[in-house]
Amino acid sequence: MTLRPSPISATVDFDADGVQHGFLKLPISTDISAWGAIMIPITVVKNGEGPTALLTGGNHGDEYEGITSLLKLANALTAEEVSGRVIIVPCMNTPAVMAGTRTSPMDKGNLNRSFPGDPNGSVTLQIADYFTRVLVPMSDVVLDLHSGGRTLDILPFGASHVLDDKAQQQAALEGAKAFGAPYAMVMFELDAEKLFDTACERQGKVFVATELGGGGTSTPQSMAITERGVRNFLIHYGLIAGEVEIPESGQIYLDMPDASCYVQSQHSGVLELCVALGDAVTKGQVLAYIFDMTRTGSEPVAYRAERDGILMARRAPALVNMGDTIAVIADVVDRLEA
Numbered sequence: 001m002t003l004r005p006s007p008i009s010a011t012v013d014f015d016a017d018g019v020q021h022g023f024l025k026l027p028i029s030t031d032i033s034a035w036g037a038i039m040i041p042i043t044v045v046k047n048g049e050g051p052t053a054l055l056t057g058g059n060h061g062d063e064y065e066g067i068t069s070l071l072k073l074a075n076a077l078t079a080e081e082v083s084g085r086v087i088i089v090p091c092m093n094t095p096a097v098m099a100g101t102r103t104s105p106m107d108k109g110n111l112n113r114s115f116p117g118d119p120n121g122s123v124t125l126q127i128a129d130y131f132t133r134v135l136v137p138m139s140d141v142v143l144d145l146h147s148g149g150r151t152l153d154i155l156p157f158g159a160s161h162v163l164d165d166k167a168q169q170q171a172a173l174e175g176a177k178a179f180g181a182p183y184a185m186v187m188f189e190l191d192a193e194k195l196f197d198t199a200c201e202r203q204g205k206v207f208v209a210t211e212l213g214g215g216g217t218s219t220p221q222s223m224a225i226t227e228r229g230v231r232n233f234l235i236h237y238g239l240i241a242g243e244v245e246i247p248e249s250g251q252i253y254l255d256m257p258d259a260s261c262y263v264q265s266q267h268s269g270v271l272e273l274c275v276a277l278g279d280a281v282t283k284g285q286v287l288a289y290i291f292d293m294t295r296t297g298s299e300p301v302a303y304r305a306e307r308d309g310i311l312m313a314r315r316a317p318a319l320v321n322m323g324d325t326i327a328v329i330a331d332v333v334d335r336l337e338a
């Protein structure tokens with residue numbers, strides 16, 4: 001079965017040199033806009049021949065380091081700086097970004113669980129489909145900027161995956177390191193099937209993701225890491241001139257070998273994390289307590305590390321429900337001195 005073309009149309013010309021600010025227009029028909037459109041902002045900066053980099057933020061609508069840094073880059077990047085083409089989409093899931101939520105208020109769609117997408121599906125599936133069939137095929141390298149959002153806080157890292165194609169895996173790992181965050185990671189995903197990552201990797205593209213903080217906001221520190229990282233990424237793949245800058249503190253390389261890295265709650269209550277992000281933990285050590293809020297006199301439940309490593313991510317809100325990830329532990333595999 002052949003799919004119909006995407007219903008999304010672009011107001012920019014992807015083949016034109018110069019800087020263009022425009023939109024990806026997705027037709028909608030709602031109670032408040034009968035002949036309306038979702039307007040996804042896009043910037044294309046092109047200068048002659050060369051590789052194409054696709055830079056994306058707002059895949060989840062409450063992850064602000066990527067959204068903010070790409071809005072800034074779109075305003076700052078000039079065609080003279082670029083060799084090739086840089087496509088910038090700061091707010092991939094625009095309805096979610098406008099609502100300040102992880103998922104879309106229009107269809108509850110989680111964009112990063114919607115790939116490869118469907119041109120006949122809900123709006124979130126239609127957005128995913130446009131990326132899969134239009135923007136990713138025209139790209140050589142893809143950088144998708146995530147952070148923890150409102151419910152997680154995560155160490156800043158560039159990430160790649162274990163792939164069947166070892167040359168593709170190595171190119172992505174080198175990009176994840178060159179992003180120049182304090183950490184770089186080979187990531188184990190709980191369910192990779194419907195990720196943007198997987199849609200890009202299956203097309204043979206070099207794909208780098210990030211996690212860069214969280215808690216539903218950005219900080220001066222996380223913004224500095226993100227902005228330097230985006231420029232490092234473009235430098236590393238030859239899109240702009242310059243030298244990749246690695247942090248003065250060096251870099252720590254992390255690995256997540258399997259699902260035992262994730263500590264998920266089997267209780268509801270108030271969470272007390274006993275270790276801070278970046279702290280070393282040993283197998284059996286108490287990571288967190290969960291307290292029953294409904295009565296006094298009951299002992300809290302202790303959650304212990306099932307492996308050695310460092311605390312890579314934590315739940316941000318103190319209120320926790322059964323099934324929530326409360327902590328993630330990663331292995332330290334190497335350190336790069338600055």
Ligand SMILES: [Zn+2]
Nearest residue numbers: 060063146147
């Ligand atoms: Zn995300």
